[in-house]
Amino acid sequence: MTTWSIDPLPVPDGPDDPGLRELAHVTNAVDRELWGSDDFRRTTRELLESLRDDPYERHVVLGARDGGALLGYALLHLPRRENTHTGALELGVLPEHRRRGIGTALHAAALAHARADGRTRLTASTDQRVEPAPGTGTLAPPTGEGLVAADDAGVRFARRHGWDLEQVARYSVLDVPRDGDAAAREHVARLRADAEAHAGPDYRLLAWSAPTPADYAEQFAALQTEMSADDPHAGFEQDTQEWDAERVRRGEQTWAAQGRALLVMCAEHVPTRTLAAYTDLLVPDEPGEYVHQYDTLVARAHRGRRLGMLVKTANVQRLVDELPAVRRIGTWNAEENRWMLAINVALGFRPAGGSGEWQLRLDGRGDA
Template identity: 40%
Template sequence: MTQTVPVISPLVIPSSLDPGDPAAADFIAAGQLLNDHMLELWGNTDFHDSPATQLAGCRPSPVRRRVLLAARSGREILGLATLSLPLADNTHSASVKVVVAPQARRAGLGSRLYAAVEQAAAAGGRRTILSETDHPERPAAGSGGTLAPKSGAGSIPADAAAVFASKSGFSLEQVERISRLDLAATAVGQEALDAAAAAAGADYGLEFWRGACPERLVDAYARLKQTMSVAPPMAGLDVEEEQWDAARVREAERKALDMDAEVLVSAVRHLPTGALAGHTVLMVFNSNPAVAFQDDTLVLREHRGHRLGMLLKAANLVRLREELPETARIWTWNAAENEHMLAINDELGFQPAGYSGEWQKVIGGAS
């Protein structure tokens, strides 16, 4: 019996999830493929997104547009390539992800999907393609060996995902440690916050908001967000500073609201000048309330050395427990060379859960 070769074509991002809309049905099936992939990879549903959250995340905004390419056999979606195109800055680059259903692997479909999504990136004028591979930590490393990044810090297993990225022409620029905090297993809270506040001294005070940044702080917060875009170690990744203003902050808040996410922000103010000196962000999706994701943590260079990183994280941890008591776990990502932030996380009780590879490829004949 001849097997049908899957056909790769654009997947429409629907205007709604109306069950009578074929585009909605395809989108929901593609989202389920992504969720199944993360379940297979991690063995849990911590990275599961609802269809509504996925749709809100894929809708275009002033700063980003997404393209989806699906591999279909009849009506069945066997693979998906996603392309994320920055529009406000970093317009030289694109981020890609390729997922293939287990029953369709080892037949060249992943390579076909990647070739199609690279072509779409090139058609959009992009010269740098970024991608990420996740590698859960396991008791046995296996016999496949490891890969070290150009940064020289950390490593990932040379598993199927890493081999696919290498064969597709990507270079491994950086490794990030993926860490998880079990909130039931740590007593870190108010005591740690009090100790950090004492170390910070009388020149610093905390601000907190859930959802929308107060209008009186939004311009200062935009400056922190812009600095954060290039503050962490970037190794050799071709990433430019993002351009943030109050309008972009409000757009990000609207996007989070559309995705049904709760966003908790702790910021620290330098009281003698009134300036914001740093911030940290936690995000919880209401469709999966047991899981929080650590986003930004930044302390401006001129304010470092006062335990403000610990102050911010401990403050947001206390707020998380008060505001969203269903949350049981926090996930975070840090560059393997970011020893200072990793030390703070270790002190808070985070445990290594895996590693991610940060990959880069230059296309279009550029060097």
């Protein structure tokens, strides 16, 4: 017998809001069950600010309740500037309440909101702790790179509801080279020296923590636009995001409100005073042993000079000095992004799972 109902969750009034605490508890329980760790744990501040509507995105937050407790959630992120035909869906049900139709009901409710808002494409991810070895019982995306396990709960759920697997992402982890590991530190130093030699004297490194210095804000915005265009999109029908200094500032305000720091490392082309490459590390609210590798981009005009390796090695070295407690850096890359993966593998990142990246066509077939 169905004893639960699906409803929008009230907008929280701050990080201590009991409803927000309950939502964070459930999203973190779903992630912990998937990953066996708290590396992806979101604090209430992080969750609150990621669900706050702004000029670039609005959010629909739905919960499944059995009268009292929250059993599952659907978070629908709806872009407002570009990509107004799309939405990104996060869906999760507490492990002990699965296979009762709660996920299906949350999915239907989220789709109704997406349709009412005129969205025709949705995206979602199914995380996996290990990418399966080739063979029967696996599923490959049209990119031909990477696999997911056909019997995974999320995969079965997505296929059952008409979603298409478009891409597989690899999650990789680098054990941060610490004092006791001279060989690992030398490895990073060697890669950096080699990259510096290739880049030559026309490039210099610039490091900052958000906010971006005003002198560089427009240029940094241009790199974000290029990032959104050049990040491999596989079959996802996506527009390029147009960034300007105001958008950069807004984004940084959100990180700050979440209690997160962004460690940015850029390479500047000195003769033209142009930002040629950047990478950034995102430090969680309540920092612990884990930080997240965020973007890395070399501008098209400056590719082929090892600037990607240069900024990444320099930022890892900086992390070692500035955040002594950090032990691991995690990063996500499309399996077909061989240039970025080559840099990460050379640096010492090891595969640690990943995700299936899915698309649902709401104007087409099979989205029951």
